[in-house]
Amino acid sequence: MEGERELREVFASYCATAVSERATLTFNLGNLPVAAKAEAPLRFGILGAARVAPVTLITPAESHPDVVVAAVAARDRAKAAKYAKYYDIGKFYGGPDAYQELIDDLEIDAVYIALPNIFHYEWAFKALSGGKHVLIEKPITDTEAEAAALITLAEQKGLVLLEVNHYCFHPAAQRAREVVRSGELGKIKSIIGEYAVPNLLALLVFEKNDIRFQYALGGGSMMDVGVYPLSAILYLTGADALKVTRAAAIPHPADPARIDHGMRATLALLDGATAELYCDYRMPGWGPCGLLPCLPKVLLLLDMEGGTVEFFGFTMPQIYHYIQVTPRRRPQRTEKVYRHADGTGDGRWSSYRYQLEAFVDKVRGRTPQYWPSREDSVNQMRAICQVYGKAGMPARPASSFFVEQNST
Numbered sequence: 001m002e003g004e005r006e007l008r009e010v011f012a013s014y015c016a017t018a019v020s021e022r023a024t025l026t027f028n029l030g031n032l033p034v035a036a037k038a039e040a041p042l043r044f045g046i047l048g049a050a051r052v053a054p055v056t057l058i059t060p061a062e063s064h065p066d067v068v069v070a071a072v073a074a075r076d077r078a079k080a081a082k083y084a085k086y087y088d089i090g091k092f093y094g095g096p097d098a099y100q101e102l103i104d105d106l107e108i109d110a111v112y113i114a115l116p117n118i119f120h121y122e123w124a125f126k127a128l129s130g131g132k133h134v135l136i137e138k139p140i141t142d143t144e145a146e147a148a149a150l151i152t153l154a155e156q157k158g159l160v161l162l163e164v165n166h167y168c169f170h171p172a173a174q175r176a177r178e179v180v181r182s183g184e185l186g187k188i189k190s191i192i193g194e195y196a197v198p199n200l201l202a203l204l205v206f207e208k209n210d211i212r213f214q215y216a217l218g219g220g221s222m223m224d225v226g227v228y229p230l231s232a233i234l235y236l237t238g239a240d241a242l243k244v245t246r247a248a249a250i251p252h253p254a255d256p257a258r259i260d261h262g263m264r265a266t267l268a269l270l271d272g273a274t275a276e277l278y279c280d281y282r283m284p285g286w287g288p289c290g291l292l293p294c295l296p297k298v299l300l301l302l303d304m305e306g307g308t309v310e311f312f313g314f315t316m317p318q319i320y321h322y323i324q325v326t327p328r329r330r331p332q333r334t335e336k337v338y339r340h341a342d343g344t345g346d347g348r349w350s351s352y353r354y355q356l357e358a359f360v361d362k363v364r365g366r367t368p369q370y371w372p373s374r375e376d377s378v379n380q381m382r383a384i385c386q387v388y389g390k391a392g393m394p395a396r397p398a399s400s401f402f403v404e405q406n407s408t
């Protein structure tokens with residue numbers, strides 16, 4: 001009952017907001033002016049004609065004066081051609097060698113990897129070896145050892161490697177982190193981190209054989225939506241280590257022993273704080289038998305010595321978010337942040353656009369507004385592996401390319 005009330009409140013507040021203050025912003029997200037390009041912009045190539053790339057890179061690149069998406073590679077030539085035409089990408093590679101051909105293209109400076117997780121390591125390794133900067137989807141790899149190897153390789157090559165934890169670059173996430181770390185509310189006692197996709201939405205968006213539900217491709221909810229609350233817990237607390245004390249998978253009916261459609265985990269953080277993580281692809285709706293539709297639940301809730309902080313919509317702050325700070329002895333306040341305090345950024349930018357800004361700054365030798373520490377991706381991978389272990393599910397398979405490289 002409490003859950004139903006909460007979901008109804010969230011639904012009502014979302015609707016009210018959508019028709020008022022942020023409606024213009026939501027509309028504008030796809031309508032940022034196309035920037036005039038610099039003389040020698042950073043030329044990106046995309047590995048895989050991925051569904052996600054228009055949101056994560058192609059649209060953000062349009063408004064960046066120093067970025068051009070110059071090529072796409074897909075295993076099927078016709079698919080590559082169609083994708084290139086549709087998104088106005090100048091060059092395409094198709095066929096079984098397409099990914100390597102794109103990497104070998106001397107006109108390409110950076111590669112975006114949005115392939116199934118199991119292929120992240122291999123293609124990031126090959127792209128870095130070929131001298132390309134790499135923007136890679138989350139989770140960076142399937143295992144901790146692979147993540148560490150990529151980071152070392154990027155450093156050896158002097159190249160930029162960035163895992164797409166895009167929301168961390170958005171001013172709202174940075175403001176939430178500032179509030180939490182400012183000392184205003186003292187130490188953290190506990191955190192709840194959730195990313196749950198409603199049943200009905202997941203049915204509409206994901207096909208049965210989606211890469212997210214295939215063990216051999218590095219699937220599982222913890223590998224996908226679970227990464228967000230996990231990385232946010234690390235991001236907000238600044239903890240570089242945590243211990244998974246308990247985890248329970250909600251098994252996927254298609255592969256119940258190995259694939260989680262949901263996961264609940266308890267984490268022990270520094271200083272005695274704890275965190276409860278929940279991710280799900282099949283969050284039931286509300287009302288009779290949970291059949292009425294609900295919205296995705298994307299939430300961070302911190303109980304601190306001096307009050308609470310709720311950061312709602314943390315992975316999609318450009319669409320909707322709020323940071324509600326409730327000190328125990330002072331009035332509650334709600335913050336919404338779309339630009340940096342120094343005025344940089346643009347209220348219409350998505351988290352992906354903020355991320356691209358930082359990526360380019362890093363490549364160009366400027367200091368990005370935010371950049372993760374070299375250990376972040378490794379810590380994240382280690383924690384994911386621990387969650388699967390505690391839940392009694394097998395670790396995600398290592399890349400066969402990594403296994404071959406490391407077999408004596």
Ligand SMILES: NC(=O)C1=CN([C@@H]2O[C@H](COP(=O)(O)OP(=O)(O)OC[C@H]3O[C@@H](n4cnc5c(N)ncnc54)[C@H](OP(=O)(O)O)[C@@H]3O)[C@@H](O)[C@H]2O)C=CC1
Nearest residue numbers: 048049050051052073074075114115116117137138164211
């Ligand atoms: N940061 C974010 O907000 C989001 C991140 N993601 C991440 O992006 C990545 C891709 O997700 P998404 O775009 O939804 O994925 P898609 O289903 O669109 O697959 C991406 C590409 O992977 C290749 N591929 C797909 N299935 C297989 C297979 N069975 N075997 C080999 N290759 C395959 C295809 O390449 P080809 O075109 O060459 O055939 C395809 O274009 C994942 O790592 C996911 O976690 C996804 C959504 C949002």
Ligand SMILES: O=C1OC[C@@H](O)[C@H](O)[C@H]1O
Nearest residue numbers: 138197212224225228315
């Ligand atoms: O942002 C996201 O939401 C939906 C997921 O399946 C996707 O992979 C993730 O990155």
